[in-house]
Amino acid sequence: MKVRATKAIVECLLEQGVDTIFGYPGGTILNLYDELYDYQDQIHHYLTAHEQGAAHAADGYARSTGKVGVCFATSGPGATNLTTGIATAYADSSPVVFITCNVAENLLGKDSFQEVDITGIAMPITKATYLVTDAQTIPDIIREAFAVAATGRPGPVLIDFLKNVTAPNVEIEYNPLPKKDHAKEGRLAVWDKRVGWEIRTPEPNMDDIDKLVQWIGEAKKPMLICGGGVVRGRADKEFIELAEKMDAPVAITLMGGGGFPGGHPLATGMIGMHGSQASNIACDTCDLLIAVGCRFSDRVALDPQSFAKQARLVHIDIDRAEIGKNVKTDHYVIGDAKRVLELVNERITATENPQWKAEVFSHDTHVPVIESDHMTPDQVLRTIYSKVPQDSIVATDVGQHQMWSIQHFHFSYPGQLLTSGGFGTMGFGLGAALGAKVGNPDKMVLHMTGDGCFRMNSQEMATESHYDIPVITIIFDNRTLGMVRPWQNLIYKKRFSQTDLGFAPDFVKLAEAYGLKGARVSTVEELEAAMDEAIAWGHGYVIDCVIDTDEMVRPMVGGGSAITNFMLT
Amino acid sequence: MKKTISVLVENQPAVLNKITGLFSRRAFNIESLAVGATDDKSISRITIIVDSGNNVVEQVEKQLNKLVEVIKVRTIEEHHMIGRELILVKVSANTRTRQDILNVCQIMGGKIDDISPTSMTLELTETTEKVELFLELLRPFSILEVARTGLVALQKGTGGI
Known part of the structure; x- marks a missing residue:
């Protein structure tokens, strides 16, 4: 049937089950927004304060729900404001479809007002980009874009429509097609037939599985790493079964938080630069190390040459390009974590390793508590943890508070922890928290942040207030760039160059200006009272926790050095 | 060590950009590059010569395979070429x-x-x-x-x- 092009766009989104969009309008995308006006009962659009906030919100929504997030922005600055959000989603393999509109074809390439080559800019930070110049291709391209974002290793995709393509008088032939039939038509069908095209997740090679099963049988000191792939692949149950059957300690990467319960007796805590003693030492002493959905980043395999050198190192990943990219492994299995682990679990027998476990767990799995006159981050986190439901979603920004939060909280399901691990985006947290709350209205959502990070996107408190999305923001306020200062302290001879943030605003007043409530606390008692008030109030709340400037993240291994080479314990 | 990589791609705008981008983001230089349509006008063949270590070429080859527009990638050995x-x-x-x-x-x-x-x-x-x-x-x-x-x-x- 013939329909308006913009109607086809929105109908294609509905085919995908989209009911939530985060975005910000502007000149070139007005036609699409006009269409959206007729769909208000089917699609909830959240207008953020800034496009970056919309991008992070769509990302947080995707990470916490497992669905594909959708984000709209206009051309030029609207589109470039998305880029940090796109790169954040790309680095952490989060499926988000970004939709922008560009100037009309007759203005393209003429440095027109708000014109930018966003498909060119987004190329290295997306799985795919599409510049739509022909309205008739709309259904094919949107179906393809969602398939690309969600299948295999997930990730962001960008579609840029020329404004003339979305003009109200443009009609195209659109035939509704249920999502399950998308792969039978159009470009997706062409790909399906192509040799070597792996839009479908590869089925694991059985010889690879058998070899892994044999190695598991031979291992005396087995160890597992739970990476972000376990979270994205929602393979937590299979991973727990594997760990319990193998009776193997589990180190959890930053992105793996929620893939394996942090409170499980086999959990050794985080691994890497700020990993626990138990995790890092076990990686250095095990005889079999199976890393699932982890890419051995420079924050985990700090020194790729010496990483788990003594062990048989096995890599399970959905992305062939990750095999051997950072660390040379002894064996690998390519496939979806859930499927691979299912196959392995069917083939192994339960075993026990009491001696090996005793050895691993003789080292600290948790951060040592350091006494202080001031309220410590440890006290802040313990207080908060005691007040909130254990299934609360935690969105973090980037820095010390991120490490502390992830070290202290026990995440027990995929999507419970939302953090910018790969790209390390300061300002990610509030947008992500709002997206998560929208996608999970029944869960409590905490936004952990620092005074530096919060100032980067604090304007999203306007969104929080306007749509009444109740998120509790906890600021670890040390009036400094806490992750950088210790480096200056330890490595740069206390030359604190440009890391002093003592000129921050009054965060409580700022929250109030947006219609939220807030409290500034410097003792555990004050924090308890503030948390009680925040929970009872039920709307957006900001708690500014004053902590000492010289708090450090412990333990710490220096970049590039052996994983057991702790600078701080 | 010189390597010859042959890539079949969809004949579309910006495909070349995406492919060369995979090399430039790893800061290495393409020695030569030739592009032309095949017998099927919708498909182009790109022949790329790079001078670099095996690992880098292998990584780029894998990354090339992940591009939506790439149909096939093959490194051609000198004696088979x-x-x-x-x-x-x-x-x-x-x-x-x-x-x-x-x-x-x-x-x-x-x-x-x-x-x-x-x-x-x-x-x-x-x-x-x-x-x-x-x-x-x-x-x-x-x-x-x-x-x-x-x-x-x-x-x-x-x-x-």
Whole structure:
């Protein structure tokens, strides 16, 4: 049937089950927004304060729900404001479809007002980009874009429509097609037939599985790493079964938080630069190390040459390009974590390793508590943890508070922890928290942040207030760039160059200006009272926790050095 | 170590950009690159020569495979390859040197494409080594301009990518 092009766009989104969009309008995308006006009962659009906030919100929504997030922005600055959000989603393999509109074809390439080559800019930070110049291709391209974002290793995709393509008088032939039939038509069908095209997740090679099963049988000191792939692949149950059957300690990467319960007796805590003693030492002493959905980043395999050198190192990943990219492994299995682990679990027998476990767990799995006159981050986190439901979603920004939060909280399901691990985006947290709350209205959502990070996107408190999305923001306020200062302290001879943030605003007043409530606390008692008030109030709340400037993240291994080479314990 | 990578891609705007981007973001240089349509106009073949370690090429090959527009990627081994490039060379020539240049051209199997009172433009399609030799032999006559296509390559025998 013939329909308006913009109607086809929105109908294609509905085919995908989209009911939530985060975005910000502007000149070139007005036609699409006009269409959206007729769909208000089917699609909830959240207008953020800034496009970056919309991008992070769509990302947080995707990470916490497992669905594909959708984000709209206009051309030029609207589109470039998305880029940090796109790169954040790309680095952490989060499926988000970004939709922008560009100037009309007759203005393209003429440095027109708000014109930018966003498909060119987004190329290295997306799985795919599409510049739509022909309205008739709309259904094919949107179906393809969602398939690309969600299948295999997930990730962001960008579609840029020329404004003339979305003009109200443009009609195209659109035939509704249920999502399950998308792969039978159009470009997706062409790909399906192509040799070597792996839009479908590869089925694991059985010889690879058998070899892994044999190695598991031979291992005396087995160890597992739970990476972000376990979270994205929602393979937590299979991973727990594997760990319990193998009776193997589990180190959890930053992105793996929620893939394996942090409170499980086999959990050794985080691994890497700020990993626990138990995790890092076990990686250095095990005889079999199976890393699932982890890419051995420079924050985990700090020194790729010496990483788990003594062990048989096995890599399970959905992305062939990750095999051997950072660390040379002894064996690998390519496939979806859930499927691979299912196959392995069917083939192994339960075993026990009491001696090996005793050895691993003789080292600290948790951060040592350091006494202080001031309220410590440890006290802040313990207080908060005691007040909130254990299934609360935690969105973090980037820095010390991120490490502390992830070290202290026990995440027990995929999507419970939302953090910018790969790209390390300061300002990610509030947008992500709002997206998560929208996608999970029944869960409590905490936004952990620092005074530096919060100032980067604090304007999203306007969104929080306007749509009444109740998120509790906890600021670890040390009036400094806490992750950088210790480096200056330890490595740069206390030359604190440009890391002093003592000129921050009054965060409580700022929250109030947006219609939220807030409290500034410097003792555990004050924090308890503030948390009680925040929970009872039920709307957006900001708690500014004053902590000492010289708090450090412990333990710490220096970049590039052996994983057991702790600078701080 | 030089590697020849042959890539079949959808013939679309910006595909070339995406492919070269995978090399440039790893800060390494493409020695030569040749693009052209295949028998199917919707599909282009890109032949890329890079000089780099095995690991890097392997990584780029894997990343190439992840691009939506890429249909197939194959590294062609030197001994399995028919590789040719075309070179156009404009050399200065006069009545005294014209015959010598013609000799070089004939020995190498080249062609004369253009001639003027003070110059000659020669054409040769050969392997990169022969093309280099051709240039070497012409250098004494003073080369004015050179244009090369870069290598295009196919696998020997019936097998292909």
